[in-house]
Amino acid sequence: MARSGLGLYLHLPYCPARCPYCDFNAKRYDHGEARRLLAGLAVHLERIVPLAQGRPLDTVYFGGGTPAMLPATELAALLARMRGLMGFTPRAEISLEANPGALSRGKLAALRSAGFNRLSLGAQSFDPGLLKAIGRGHTPDDTRRAAAQARQVGFGDLNLDLIHGLPGQSPAQAAADIAAALELEPKHLSLYELTLAPGTPFGRQYRPGQPPLPGDDEMAAMEQHALAALEAAGLERYEVSNFARPGMECRHNQNTWAGGDYLSLGPGAHGHLSGVRWAWLSDPAEYCDAMERGEEPHAFREELSREQRALELIMLGLRTTHGVELAPLAALLGTDPRRMYGPAMAQLQARGWALVRQGRLIPTPAGLAMADAAAALFA
Amino acid sequence: MADKAHTRNFSIIAHIDHGKSTLADRLIQLCGIISDRDFKDQILDSLYLERERGITIKSQAVTLPYVAADGEEYELNLIDTPGHVDFSYEVSRALASCEGVILVVDASQGVEAQTLANLYLALEHDLEVVPVINKIDLISADVDEARRQISDELGLDGDEAVAVSAKEGTNVPEVLEAIVTQLPPPTGDPAALLQALIFDAAYDPYRGTIIFVRVMQGTLKAGQVIRFMHGGTEHKVEEVGILQVKRIVKKELRAGQVGYFFAGVKTVADTNIGDTITLAEEPATEPLPGFREAKPVVFSSIYPVATDDYPDLADALDKLKLNDASLIYQKDSSQALGFGFRCGFLGLLHLEVVQERLEREFGLSLILTTPSVRYQIYMQDGDELDIENPAYYPDPASIDYCEEPYVRASIMMPERYIGAVMPLCLDRRGENTNLHYPNPGRVELSVDLPLAEVIYDFYDKLKTVTQGYGSFDYEMTGYRRSDLVKLDILVNGEKVDALSMLVHSEKARLRALHAVNKLKESIPRQQFKIAIQGAIGSKIIARSTVNAYRKDVTSKCYGGDVSRKRKLLEKQKAGKKRMKLVGNVPIPQKAFLAVLQTDTDG
Numbered sequence: 001m002a003r004s005g006l007g008l009y010l011h012l013p014y015c016p017a018r019c020p021y022c023d024f025n026a027k028r029y030d031h032g033e034a035r036r037l038l039a040g041l042a043v044h045l046e047r048i049v050p051l052a053q054g055r056p057l058d059t060v061y062f063g064g065g066t067p068a069m070l071p072a073t074e075l076a077a078l079l080a081r082m083r084g085l086m087g088f089t090p091r092a093e094i095s096l097e098a099n100p101g102a103l104s105r106g107k108l109a110a111l112r113s114a115g116f117n118r119l120s121l122g123a124q125s126f127d128p129g130l131l132k133a134i135g136r137g138h139t140p141d142d143t144r145r146a147a148a149q150a151r152q153v154g155f156g157d158l159n160l161d162l163i164h165g166l167p168g169q170s171p172a173q174a175a176a177d178i179a180a181a182l183e184l185e186p187k188h189l190s191l192y193e194l195t196l197a198p199g200t201p202f203g204r205q206y207r208p209g210q211p212p213l214p215g216d217d218e219m220a221a222m223e224q225h226a227l228a229a230l231e232a233a234g235l236e237r238y239e240v241s242n243f244a245r246p247g248m249e250c251r252h253n254q255n256t257w258a259g260g261d262y263l264s265l266g267p268g269a270h271g272h273l274s275g276v277r278w279a280w281l282s283d284p285a286e287y288c289d290a291m292e293r294g295e296e297p298h299a300f301r302e303e304l305s306r307e308q309r310a311l312e313l314i315m316l317g318l319r320t321t322h323g324v325e326l327a328p329l330a331a332l333l334g335t336d337p338r339r340m341y342g343p344a345m346a347q348l349q350a351r352g353w354a355l356v357r358q359g360r361l362i363p364t365p366a367g368l369a370m371a372d373a374a375a376a377l378f379a
Numbered sequence: 380m381a382d383k384a385h386t387r388n389f390s391i392i393a394h395i396d397h398g399k400s401t402l403a404d405r406l407i408q409l410c411g412i413i414s415d416r417d418f419k420d421q422i423l424d425s426l427y428l429e430r431e432r433g434i435t436i437k438s439q440a441v442t443l444p445y446v447a448a449d450g451e452e453y454e455l456n457l458i459d460t461p462g463h464v465d466f467s468y469e470v471s472r473a474l475a476s477c478e479g480v481i482l483v484v485d486a487s488q489g490v491e492a493q494t495l496a497n498l499y500l501a502l503e504h505d506l507e508v509v510p511v512i513n514k515i516d517l518i519s520a521d522v523d524e525a526r527r528q529i530s531d532e533l534g535l536d537g538d539e540a541v542a543v544s545a546k547e548g549t550n551v552p553e554v555l556e557a558i559v560t561q562l563p564p565p566t567g568d569p570a571a572l573l574q575a576l577i578f579d580a581a582y583d584p585y586r587g588t589i590i591f592v593r594v595m596q597g598t599l600k601a602g603q604v605i606r607f608m609h610g611g612t613e614h615k616v617e618e619v620g621i622l623q624v625k626r627i628v629k630k631e632l633r634a635g636q637v638g639y640f641f642a643g644v645k646t647v648a649d650t651n652i653g654d655t656i657t658l659a660e661e662p663a664t665e666p667l668p669g670f671r672e673a674k675p676v677v678f679s680s681i682y683p684v685a686t687d688d689y690p691d692l693a694d695a696l697d698k699l700k701l702n703d704a705s706l707i708y709q710k711d712s713s714q715a716l717g718f719g720f721r722c723g724f725l726g727l728l729h730l731e732v733v734q735e736r737l738e739r740e741f742g743l744s745l746i747l748t749t750p751s752v753r754y755q756i757y758m759q760d761g762d763e764l765d766i767e768n769p770a771y772y773p774d775p776a777s778i779d780y781c782e783e784p785y786v787r788a789s790i791m792m793p794e795r796y797i798g799a800v801m802p803l804c805l806d807r808r809g810e811n812t813n814l815h816y817p818n819p820g821r822v823e824l825s826v827d828l829p830l831a832e833v834i835y836d837f838y839d840k841l842k843t844v845t846q847g848y849g850s851f852d853y854e855m856t857g858y859r860r861s862d863l864v865k866l867d868i869l870v871n872g873e874k875v876d877a878l879s880m881l882v883h884s885e886k887a888r889l890r891a892l893h894a895v896n897k898l899k900e901s902i903p904r905q906q907f908k909i910a911i912q913g914a915i916g917s918k919i920i921a922r923s924t925v926n927a928y929r930k931d932v933t934s935k936c937y938g939g940d941v942s943r944k945r946k947l948l949e950k951q952k953a954g955k956k957r958m959k960l961v962g963n964v965p966i967p968q969k970a971f972l973a974v975l976q977t978d979t980d981g
Contacts, residue, residue, distance in 0.1 A: 009938050192934040220929055241934050256938045270939040277942050312945050371932040379948040
């Protein structure tokens with residue numbers, strides 16, 4: 001696939017505290033365990049080198065959890081090892097997720113000089129009351145300070161994460177959040193609708209669309225406003241929840257959505273290589289045990305059929321404004337996808353959810369809003 | 380084998396929950412035919428469903444050896460009876476096999492509607508009645524009041540009634556003694572022409588049908604060729620015996636005895652409860668009185684949720700039928716639901732029992748259509764039709780008039796509830812109400828009700844408005860003229876044939892509203908608006924709308940989400956099979972169930 005370079009995703013599961021809406025593989029920071037995990041990661045990194053088959057890394061993504069809460073020296077050391085063992089492409093995109101509360105100017109400078117060139121700040125909201133209500137430890141000013149300092153030390157590629165549809169949030173508050181975020185002139189913005197995950201405090205406490213969560217109409221108003229405001233600010237939507245200035249899209253994620261290869265490191269991290277998907281054990285202690293015993297810490301590993309790979313390409317592609325490339329799909333299936341998915345493609349177009357243009361199946365804005373239902377047509 | 384003088388045949392009858400099964404268990408335990416270690420509580424309720432609901436559905440018999448205070452050994456045959464109005468005919472056949480009954484009255488609840496109904500039934504069969512007061516261990520027990528009610532309301536000797544706690548075993552031996560001293564021995568001549576009454580039958584996978592009988596005249600032995608006097612078939616008796624929880628083979632069953640036999644009868648449906656057995660060579664001149672064919676009164680179509688389960692459903696019904704002669708069914712088909720079966724049941728409980736057994740024992744996922752009664756339709760051209768399936772309801776223009784079945788219901792309750800029960804009965808088109816005050820504070824309401832109203836949700840509503848204190852019994856009385864319409868439910872303009880129902884015209888709008896609102900709650904949103912309508916012919920009488928989705932997309936989808944998301948899609952694909960497509964609207968099973976469910980709070 002044309003756009004595909006090799007990625008690497010590193011998962012660092014520690015957070016200062018658990019947020020009540022989050023169902024990621026994350027836990028409260030534990031110093032002893034974190035030390036052990038860093039040692040384990042160093043070992044594991046060496047072991048996964050052969051998977052790269054000599055390809056240098058084009059994108060690296062440090063996610064979590066809150067990876068930036070680990071000492072800058074440790075993060076820098078990990079990155080240096082990756083570079084030493086696998087090498088980076090000249091334009092490699094090296095992202096780090098960070099919590100605005102856990103950063104200082106010095107730390108940011110150290111991270112930037114270690115080679116990180118893209119910073120993703122979990123702003124979530126600029127409303128002090130809402131931030132408190134969703135269990136975030138930082139203030140709007142922390143976010144503003146972190147963004148300014150990041151820019152000063154040379155992080156030109158700055159992303160802000162926002163969540164809307166928060167308990168008690170009005171469309172006016174949501175609009176104020178967007179405006180506050182745009183004032184910081186990010187090159188990239190991810191806007192998520194609050195998802196009630198089962199097993200989380202929010203999942204137990206709230207019902208979708210029921211007070212205090214915004215109702216259907218309010219949600220639609222928030223979204224409509226956000227789409228317009230972001231576009232006016234020059235941030236183009238390129239995926240359901242992702243907006244960027246042209247050329248500043250997150251290449252790591254684009255690679256994932258195009259069915260590209262990415263290695264993985266750390267507890268619960270998922271990887272993909274040519275139709276083989278796997279994840280490592282999600283419990284840090286079990287992950288380290290396996291590492292120390294010299295075992296592969298697989299939580300699962302599956303080889304996908306051609307049809308499954310095709311379904312993934314469609315499912316992921318229909319979430320992006322670039323759409324689904326039909327040529328790779330045809331190569332994969334050994335037949336014209338229009339033959340195999342005739343009824344589904346006809347339905348998509350009939351419902352106004354997608355168009356076929358330039359050898360791609362391109363979702364319309366209405367189609368992006370219905371991407372799950374659209375993908376279900378192909379299953 | 381005991382002679383007639385040392386035999387007693389009896390049943391235990393009681394209002395539901397007055398402790399019939401527990402008392403039966405204690406009697407069995409006392410007579411020592413089963414070790415305490417093997418004792419499962421409520422041995423006679425062998426169906427788990429009965430155990431869960433505390434209702435006895437199938438009757439069985441057990442022979443208890445008992446050495447009485449007079450030092451003589453007696454053979455006490457306990458014939459268990461089903462405890463629900465759906466099975467009143469089976470009860471009557473069981474009672475016809477006895478000389479007496481034990482009438483159980485709960486010490487805290489006193490006499491209830493079924494207590495009375497059971498007593499009348501026993502008296503109709505000329506049975507001796509021994510009252511027993513149970514549950515004296517309860518704090519709320521009022522034994523004196525129970526004695527008074529037994530005397531005043533039942534006309535029995537309340538002062539002599541044995542007061543027991545079946546649960547704790549208190550005074551239970553006195554019940555055995557009362558059976559011996561107060562119930563008469565059977566009559567009948569072992570040398571006369573054979574007449575044996577079938578009071579139950581069950582399917583045994585190794586031996587065919589096991590038939591339970593009370594020998595009235597003559598002697599039944601292995602090797603005899605017998606004839607079913609109503610069924611007309613002849614069979615050779617392979618084995619006779621008595622039941623002591625296990626089967627005990629005997630040489631013969633003589634007049635007055637209760638036991639079982641095998642005669643190579645393949646299915647339970649080949650026997651009729653209430654039929655008389657006689658010898659093929661020397662037949663009795665006439666059968667025993669009281670035979671009636673079990674007639675279904677409630678009808679519903681059963682469909683598998685997954686169309687490919689149809690053969691499994693057919694197989695499961697065949698198997699159930701082996702043991703349940705009163706279940707009738709024939710092929711049916713629906714545009715919305717595909718192939719299924721139209722089934723007839725003795726009542727709503729019977730329907731629920733069958734549904735639960737199909738789902739639990741055979742692992743089937745089912746959709747049942749709205750239960751219907753059988754209507755009589757008189758056509759303009761003089762034809763007469765029996766219609767229980769809305770699909771066969773003729774063009775209204777060709778109908779002269781319709782009749783629907785009625786019951787005479789008897790409702791017993793504390794007086795304070797009459798203000799709530801009376802409007803309920805009137806709302807259900809009740810007529811000819813009659814109040815009877817058996818004793819201060821209690822009232823018995825008799826009322827004519829359409830059976831269709833009774834099977835809808837009458838019993839649930841009654842329980843609600845009387846806070847569980849109302850009891851209910853009914854008997855079929857016949858047909859009356861009625862204003863009937865066929866109500867159709869349409870989803871996006873397409874008729875969902877499986878949801879059509881025949882209803883009284885006054886009730887049509889309410890039922891239609893209920894259906895469209897329930898569907899609205901349970902049909903998942905689509906990308907388009909869904910109109911749900913209730914209609915009589917082309918006239919829309921109720922409507923609701925399922926709004927279109929605005930959005931259907933997961934917010935986050937990154938590297939770690941791909942596998943889970945794909946698997947979800949694959950699972951949804953499997954789930955699609957379990958949806959029924961009407962037009963382009965997928966309707967889940969729960970939507971059909973929701974329409975059939977009634978609100979008991981409304």
